[in-house]
Amino acid sequence: MEEPRIGVYVCWCGTNISKMVDVEAVTKEVSTLPSVVLSKNYKYMCSDPGQDLIIKDIKSHNLNRVVVAACSPRLHELTFRNACEKAGINPYLFEMANIREQDSWVHTDRTEATKKAIDLVIAAIRRVRYHESLQKRSVNVDPSxxxxxxxxxxxxxxxxxxxxxxxxxxxxxxxxxxxxxxxxxxxxxxxxxxxxxxxxxxxxxxxxxxxxxxxxxxxxxxxxxxxxxxxxxxxxxxxxxxxxxxxxxxxxxLKPFDPSVIEEYSYGKFPDVITSLEFEDKLRAGRILTKYGKEPRNVAIIHCVGSRNKKYHEYCSRVCCMVALKFVHEIRAALPDANIFEIYADMRAYGKGHEEFYAMTTHKQIIFLMYDQQKRLPVISEAHRDDDCNMLIEMNELLSGIDIEVPVDMVILMVNMEAxxxxxxxxxxxxxxxxxxxxxxxxxxxxxxxxxxxxxxxxxxxxxxxxxxxxxxxxxxxxxxxxxxxxxxxxxAVEVTTAVVNESLCCGCQTCISVCPYTALSYDEIKKASVVNEVLCKGCGTCGGCCPAGAITSKHFTDRQILSEIEGIMSMSY
Amino acid sequence: MSVRVQPELRNQLIQFGIGDWNACYHCGTCTAQCPLSEEGFLFPRKKIRLMQMGLKNELEASVEPWLCYYCGDCSTSCPRDANPGELMMSLRRYLTSIYDWTGMSKKFYTSELWELGFIIAFAALVVLSFLIVLPSMGYHFTRELTAEGGVQVNAFAPIHVVETFDWTMAAIVASLLISNILRMYYKIIWKYGNMKVSIWVHIREFWLLILNFTVQPKFNKCDDKRYWLSHWFLMSGYTIMFIVIVVYLPWFQTEKILPVWHPQRLLGYYATFGLLFGLFVAIIGRIQRKDIKFLFSHISDWLFLAMLTLTAITGILIHIFRITGMPVATYISYIAHMSVLVPMILIEVPFSKWSHLAYRPFAVYFQQLKKYAVPR
CATH class of the missing domain: 3.50.50.60 (FAD/NAD(P)-binding domain)
Known part of the structure; x- marks a missing residue:
């Protein structure tokens, strides 16, 4: 390995970093560390002049490693890697120290924040010494x-x-x-x-x-x-x-929720308690009839069946409210004199034209009855002998606080959408x-x-x-x-920082294969070792962490690199 | 025990003037801003809910519609244009028909034909009495009675006959109203309210009834005070006139024309002014439809105003013709006056809009009783 020649650049980020971190002190403190050739600071490292500074220094001082102490690598790691590449060194010979999100933005004591910044920069310097050149790769795409x-x-x-x-x-x-x-x-x-x-x-x-x-x-x-x-x-x-x-x-x-698990609704027990999809079947057939072949005089639509209820599914199915209102229009067109009850928990009309649709539906002579999804579900029971309806729904009506009983001949359950x-x-x-x-x-x-x-x-x-x-x-x-x-x-382009298996160390336990979330590992029967598909591998490091033989290393996250970084962060004793 | 939802009730309510009964989505803005709504007696939202669900018994036990004086602020602030104020007004019409045990109120509110038919029938009976019944009793139109310059009202319409008729009419109306108020009490406090109130509380709080009958302090709680004033003039004018005519007719209907400053004439002028002022505000309001409280007019609203206006105008005509000494014109005005007044009192007071003169103060009284009630 050639002797590392490291250039360190500390960014002010305007006042974002400089107001809480003494940028000059950081620059000075790290300038004397081994292998550090130069150490500079600049107002905005990510700006064109900032990047040019790095490119020029790499060329004139013959640098082969670069550390930038600035913001999160999520933001500008790619920017500085590209700058390194432009100057002719491998982009992976670069390391970033985050002294903004992890330091200046979250601390209030300037002295302490400056000390922390020094620790973070030293860690990056220690780490970058052990960085290796990695080559970018790409694969062809089958057009099907x-x-x-x-x-x-x-x-x-x-x-x-x-x-x-x-x-x-x-x-x-x-x-x-x-x-x-x-x-x-x-x-x-x-x-x-x-x-x-x-x-x-x-x-x-x-x-x-x-x-x-x-x-x-x-x-x-x-x-x-x-x-x-x-x-x-x-x-x-x-x-x-x-x-x-x-x-x-x-x-x-997805599939419709099976409401037979909700005892209160007696789905499967009463033939005229049907799901919203079964009702769609009736609508497509063009006739809304009860099991006994009669037109229902009272139709109830119960919302949130299996939705927004911890016992079944906590999430909202999003479309059922509007489907229920759609049913109102279809029922009203087919049965002009029927009583229609919308038994709902909350009316959700979030989309384009939905609120208008809801407002329009209220003119269709329907009765909205609200129930508390969390407290008590409506209960469907058989009607008494002298009632002129088939079933009764008992519920606590939330908007009036009154326990009511709704006469019904058909109940439509607006079933949840589940996976x-x-x-x-x-x-x-x-x-x-x-x-x-x-x-x-x-x-x-x-x-x-x-x-x-x-x-x-x-x-x-x-x-x-x-x-x-x-x-x-x-x-x-x-x-x-x-x-x-x-x-x-x-x-x-595919991921470069993948896992590598040292086949001679691999014991063949296949633990890595069972934990890989990307199915990137497989077992080679001939070599009796795990093999990494480098295109599938995302470099998450799970396999390396669980390998009992220490046979798997992650490129760019080798033990050496990480331990050096830790040593760096621990090296200063204040 | 749960109560049965009755969707069919809305078909009945619609006849009483309820428009878009389902526009309300229960945000509660109306109740929040109503100066009259209070803990335990919340409205309009809760009443709208009962209406939407058709909970007949709960509606009948409601005292709240009478506690609303229709300032219209709820309708103005309603985000859905559900007109809660008008829904409360319609509920008052419905409740009037519910309290009335004869069933006439419902007929009059829901059928213009019935109401107009009865008005015309009563008017015809009055005219017939003057033309046939009185003469058959020996009160003929003599030459002296119709001679120029000699107006003899008491000879044309004998005091004791008119007085007997007045008292009879008042007794009929009073017995109808009292029986209806008892039904109102039964529904609000006893039957559905399921409450017990001690006799002492009944006596102690009675003053509220008188206070609310005479000055309507609740009406004055509405933000707009103008209507309280015009209503008070109308109400006091009419009450004075009513008492004078029924109780003090011999003092009021005198042959001799008394001087202008005589209390008989001054009271008459005040009552006339009060009536005309109140009527003017109401009629102009209902024609202009600028204020939200006058935006909707049920046929019963117009009939009431029309009859009251005609009563006032014919009353003024009697007075003018009498002091100018025009006997025939006076007698004709007298017949016209009675033929409007009689149907108005017999129809409007016990069965229609005017019954509120009793229901409103009693509602405030019942509200107070409910506050001191214990569960039965």
């Missing part, structure tokens, strides 16, 4: 895409990609396309027909030359990494030829993580809502969480745009 799920999200993404002239494999577990939307009659808030929307879409997907539709097909296994995946499919239990593709969209959707419990294979195959409610987790909830932490794998629609049609479609198009972007580029 696998889409799992033939609902409205999957089909939208498929059409988007196929219309750009790229191949799509669309697999669907059921024997038809359309997903949940195919079951709906009308949609909210415009009361337009779901059938007229989804029908032509299915036709376009089925007839598109660039889309291969696989019905009755399940995903068995996915291998590979971003740009280069292969998958095993199973058609009605029969293994299919392997397919290859570069990106994956998971659009597996599929039979998609574990898909989850395992494509390497996505699940949140507490079993929904797929996105890479970043705000800034990267359709990507996942696995490169080349995207999630769209309701498998990510309950949402309405417009949101699902928007996500599908967003994922399609992302994929078309990588296809257009032809290649994608």
């Amino acid at each position: 895409t696998l889409i799992i799920g033939g609902g409205i999200s999957g089909m939208t993404a498929a059409l988007e990609i196929a219309n750009a002239g790229k191949k799509v494999f669309l697999i669907e577990k059921a024997d038809h396309l359309g997903g949940q939307v195919a079951r709906f009659d009308l949609t909210f808030p415009h009361l337009s027909s779901a059938q007229q929307m989804i029908g032509p879409m299915i036709q376009r997907v089925e007839n598109h030359p660039m889309i291969n539709v696989y019905l009755n097909t399940e995903l068995k296994e996915v291998k590979g990494y971003i740009g280069n995946f292969t998958a095993r499919l199973q058609f009605m239990g029969v293994e299919q030829p392997e397919i290859t593709f570069g990106n994956i969209i998971a659009a597996v959707g 599929h419990d039979n998609v574990k294979e898909v989850v395992r195959a494509i390497g996505v993580s699940l949140c507490g409610n079993q929904f797929f987790i996105e890479k970043h909830p705000k800034l990267d809502p359709v990507a996942t932490t696995t490169g080349g794998v995207y999630i769209v629609g309701t498998c990510q969480g309950p949402k309405d049609i417009p949101d699902s479609v928007a996500q599908a198009k967003a994922a399609a745009a992302r994929i078309l972007g990588t296809i257009a580029q032809g290649s994608v």
Whole structure:
């Protein structure tokens, strides 16, 4: 190893750092440390003159390591790495000390903050001595895409990609396309027909030359990494030829909550207590009739069934309120004289046109009755013999505080949307993580809502969480745009700071394989050792942490580097 | 014990003038800003809720609609334009029909045909009495009676006959009102209220009834004081006139024209002014529809104003013709006056809008009783 020649740069960040940290003192303190060739400070290191300063010094002083003490590496690590690269040294021979977020912004004592800044800079200097040059890598992208799920999200993404002239494999577990939307009659808030929307879409997907539709097909296994995946499919239990593709969209959707677990509602016991989807079936058939073939005189719609209740699901399903109001319009059109009761916990009309839709629905001669979701659910019971209705709903009406009894002939339960419990294979195959409610987790909830932490794998629609049609479609198009972007580029950069297995130290226990969240590790039977797929590996370090033999090291996070950093931070004794 | 929701009740309530009964989404702004709403007697929101759910018994046991004097602030501040003030007004109409055991009130409020039919029938009976009944009793239109310059009201309409009729009418109206008030008491305090109030409290709080009958202090709590004033003039004018006509008719209906400063004439002028002023404010308000309290007018509101105005005008005409010595014109005005007055009192006081003269002060009294009530 060549002798390290380190340049240290301390940033003022205007007054952000300088008002709480004596920048001059830090610069001076570290200037005499071994291997430090020069130590400077500047008002804004990230500015062009600041970067030029580094580039010039690297060249004139023949520096081979750089430390910048400034803000969080999240913000400017890439900026300074690029500067190093420009000056001709490997970008990984750079280290950043965070003296803003971790120091000046969070402390109030200038002397102490300055001492802490010195510690942090020394740690970075110690660490950077042991940095190694790492090479950037990229992989080619196969232009085909696998889409799992033939609902409205999957089909939208498929059409988007196929219309750009790229191949799509669309697999669907059921024997038809359309997903949940195919079951709906009308949609909210415009009361337009779901059938007229989804029908032509299915036709376009089925007839598109660039889309291969696989019905009755399940995903068995996915291998590979971003740009280069292969998958095993199973058609009605029969293994299919392997397919290859570069990106994956998971659009597996969700399923309606089964209300029979809620005792109060007697679902399954009373034939005229039905779920919202069963009611959609009646609407599509064009007749609202009770089990006994009569038109109901009193219809109740109970909201939040299985939603917003710790016993079932704590989250809100987002669309049921509006679907319930949509039902009001449909019931009122079919049964002008029926009494309609909306038994709700809170009315949520968050979207475009939804509040207006709610206000408009109140003119449909309905009775809103509020119940306390947390205290007591309404109870459905059989009517007395002399009642002119089939059932009674007993509840505490929250807006009046009165215990009331509602006569009903039909009850519609607005069931929660819950995650599929039979998609574990898909989850395992494509390497996505699940949140507490079993929904797929996105890479970043705000800034990267359709990507996942696995490169080349995207999630769209309701498998990510309950949402309405417009949101699902928007996500599908967003994922399609992302994929078309990588296809257009032809290649994608992959992580450099991956794990490395020292095969001679590996004992073959395979602990690392079981803990890897990215399925990046596999066991090589011939070598009797674990192997890292460097494209899949994100360098999280989990495997290295749990390897009992110490056979796994993470590039850029070697034991040596980390221990030196700790030594540096502990070296000063004030 | 839970109470049954009755959605069909709204069809009935709509007939009493309830417009968009479902616009309210229960933010409670109306109740929060109402100067009359108080702990234990919260309105309008809670009453709107009962109405929406059709809880008939709870509505009938409500004293709150009568505690509202319709300043209209709730309707102005309502974010949903649900017009809570008008909903309370409609509830008062509905409750009037509920207290009334004869069922006539409901007929009059929900059918213009019934109300107009009865007004015309009563008016016709009055005219017939003057033209047929009185002459058959021996009171003929003699030459002296109609001679120029000699107005003889007492010969045309004999005091003791008119007085007997007045007392009879007052007795009918009073017995109807009293029986209805007993029903009101039964519904509010006894039946659904399920409360017990001691006799002593009944006696002790009785002064509230008199106070509220005479000066309406609750009305004066509304932010806009103008209507309290115009209402008070109208109310005091009418009450004076009513007492004078029923109790002191011989003192009031004199053959001799007394001097202007005589209390008989001064009282008459005051009552006329009070009536006209109150009527003017109400009629102009209902025509202009600028103030939210006058935005909606039920047919019963207009009929009441029309009859009261006609009564006042015919009364003024009698006076003018009498002091100018025009006998025939005086007698015709007298008949016209009676043919408006009689149906107005027989229909409006026990069965319609005017019954509030009894229900409002009694409501305040009952409210006070409820405050001292113990569960039965």
